[in-house]
Amino acid sequence: MAPVCVRRILISESVDPCCKKILQENGIEVTEKQNLTKDELVAEIKDYEGLVVRSATKITAEIINAADNLKIIGRAGTGVDNVDVDAATKKGIIVMNTPGGNTVSAAELTCAMIISLSRHVPQAVMSMKAGKWERKKFMGSELYGKVLGIIGLGRIGKEVATRMQSFGMKTIGYDPITPPEVSATWGVEQMSLEQLWPQCDYITVHTPLMPSTTGLLNDATFAECKKGVKVVNCARGGIIDEDALLRALESGQCGGAGLDVFVEEPPKNRALVDHFNVISCPHLGASTREAQARCGQEIALQIVDMLKGRELVGAVSPPPLSLKSSCELLSSAALVGLLKDGSRNGPNLINALTAAKEAGIMLSVNGIKYTATGSIQGDVPVLLDLNGSEFRQPVPLTGNLLFFKAAVTPQLLPTVTGVLATAGAEVQSFSTSATRGGDQWSCIGLSTALSDLAALKSLVKEVAAVSI
Numbered sequence: 395m396a397p398v399c400v401r402r403i404l405i406s407e408s409v410d411p412c413c414k415k416i417l418q419e420n421g422i423e424v425t426e427k428q429n430l431t432k433d434e435l436v437a438e439i440k441d442y443e444g445l446v447v448r449s450a451t452k453i454t455a456e457i458i459n460a461a462d463n464l465k466i467i468g469r470a471g472t473g474v475d476n477v478d479v480d481a482a483t484k485k486g487i488i489v490m491n492t493p494g495g496n497t498v499s500a501a502e503l504t505c506a507m508i509i510s511l512s513r514h515v516p517q518a519v520m521s522m523k524a525g526k527w528e529r530k531k532f533m534g535s536e537l538y539g540k541v542l543g544i545i546g547l548g549r550i551g552k553e554v555a556t557r558m559q560s561f562g563m564k565t566i567g568y569d570p571i572t573p574p575e576v577s578a579t580w581g582v583e584q585m586s587l588e589q590l591w592p593q594c595d596y597i598t599v600h601t602p603l604m605p606s607t608t609g610l611l612n613d614a615t616f617a618e619c620k621k622g623v624k625v626v627n628c629a630r631g632g633i634i635d636e637d638a639l640l641r642a643l644e645s646g647q648c649g650g651a652g653l654d655v656f657v658e659e660p661p662k663n664r665a666l667v668d669h670f671n672v673i674s675c676p677h678l679g680a681s682t683r684e685a686q687a688r689c690g691q692e693i694a695l696q697i698v699d700m701l702k703g704r705e706l707v708g709a710v711s712p713p714p715l716s717l718k719s720s721c722e723l724l725s726s727a728a729l730v731g732l733l734k735d736g737s738r739n740g741p742n743l744i745n746a747l748t749a750a751k752e753a754g755i756m757l758s759v760n761g762i763k764y765t766a767t768g769s770i771q772g773d774v775p776v777l778l779d780l781n782g783s784e785f786r787q788p789v790p791l792t793g794n795l796l797f798f799k800a801a802v803t804p805q806l807l808p809t810v811t812g813v814l815a816t817a818g819a820e821v822q823s824f825s826t827s828a829t830r831g832g833d834q835w836s837c838i839g840l841s842t843a844l845s846d847l848a849a850l851k852s853l854v855k856e857v858a859a860v861s862i
């Protein structure tokens with residue numbers, strides 16, 4: 395990556411002092427200004443080429459458009475939902491985060507919530523401080539033998555699972571990207587959400603906030619849960635619909651909630667916080683000395699590395715990055731998959747096209763031009779749509795993939811899988827897109843690469859095999 399010139403950086407939140415120190419040691423002028431209003435930030439941002447934030451600074455398109463000199467936004471933490479990454483990308487501003495730095499801290503707070511919910515620890519503490527001695531009121535239940543449902547089996551979900559297994563909890567989960575055989579190695583059995591809801595005594599969510607995860611727990615899904623299910627949200631406000639949660643708490647369908655995050659922070663509507671069966675924290679998941687030191691150091695080092703033209707680490711994919719394929723590129727996401735050499739610092743969606751050009755790699759699909767939308771989820775490049783047909787689940791771009799477009803008929807899939815079986819290729823995964831003009835894209839993950847597509851060509855309208 396070519397060196398980028400950044401002389402002045404604004405840190406707009408409480409970030410570990412090591413961040414400022416590292417940046418200054420590398421010749422960057424650093425200003426710290428906290429609690430800026432939106433208007434103050436709009437006025438201030440013009441003077442800086444870099445900005446370092448945590449979750450409280452909302453970097454809207456308005457702020458980005460006012461940031462005439464901005465080249466980099468560094469998020470000292472994981473979630474980038476407070477940054478309009480799309481607007482930043484359009485303006486050529488790189489957004490980067492430090493996703494692993496606070497994993498353990500967020501996982502530990504989640505476990506503390508689960509344990510507190512099982513024994514009413516916070517409520518009992520309040521009662522003691524009020525001079526009471528209420529042993530009967532705070533009867534709890536053991537975690538031992540109970541079922542914990544984990545939605546989102548990425549970094550934090552995994553750490554929560556392994557910790558709660560030590561309490562004797564059975565851990566089940568759902569994640570569209572993490573392969574079931576991978577989560578099985580750390581003791582999480584994956585299943586569909588429909589199968590998961592009725593089994594859980596506790597549910598904890600660990601996904602990013604995005605359209606597909608907003609309101610994952612809602613009136614309908616609460617209704618599918620066991621009566622009295624306890625839920626934890628240490629990920630992002632809105633993944634559990636707040637109004638639905640309140641209704642479920644009031645009806646007893648939900649027996650308790652542990653909330654670290656809210657749609658609006660701090661929440662003006664206090665109904666959830668004030669509910670007796672809700673325990674809550676002011677977004678403390680990453681608030682440990684250790685996590686802050688890691689995130690502060692990592693973001694500073696990543697910025698310095700980028701400025702020195704060394705490597706681009708932690709750059710966030712635009713969600714979703716839509717690239718019109720003017721030549722024969724399937725998508726930037728596919729290129730990331732192609733170019734990944736196993737190193738953590740490999741290409742990402744921002745530099746993939748350049749890297750592809752440098753490496754001379756092109757993905758040709760029968761010479762046909764495609765428009766594709768890709769993204770990265772949990773470090774895995776995924777395909778979101780192909781020629782305007784949105785996949786029902788993001789398609790992980792790894793392994794041997796067979797893409798085909800065909801009219802939707804009941805015979806199609808059995809016929810295709812029959813051809814694959816004859817070719818000795820085992821079906822490992824299957825995804826379909828929404829139907830468009832009567833046709834649907836399908837993607838089948840295969841155990842081996844297919845070299846001969848002749849038999850399939852007669853069955854479908856378009857077909858391509860890709861090994862990533």
Ligand SMILES: NC(=O)C1=CN([C@@H]2O[C@H](COP(=O)(O)OP(=O)(O)OC[C@H]3O[C@@H](n4cnc5c(N)ncnc54)[C@H](O)[C@@H]3O)[C@@H](O)[C@H]2O)C=CC1
Nearest residue numbers: 472473500546547548549550571601602628629679680772
């Ligand atoms: N409370 C706090 O202070 C903190 C909150 N967080 C939040 O936790 C979230 C998770 O963090 P990590 O585990 O590090 O991220 P990660 O990227 O490692 O894991 C997220 C997982 O969610 C999965 N996912 C995506 N869509 C899904 C869906 N529809 N259903 C189920 N799973 C889905 C992804 O495949 C991925 O495996 C972050 O996005 C952030 O918002 C992170 C750190 C601290």
Ligand SMILES: O=C(O)C(=O)COP(=O)(O)O
Nearest residue numbers: 448449450471472473680
């Ligand atoms: O890293 C994350 O996603 C977090 O939610 C932590 O937010 P914070 O840095 O504590 O404002």
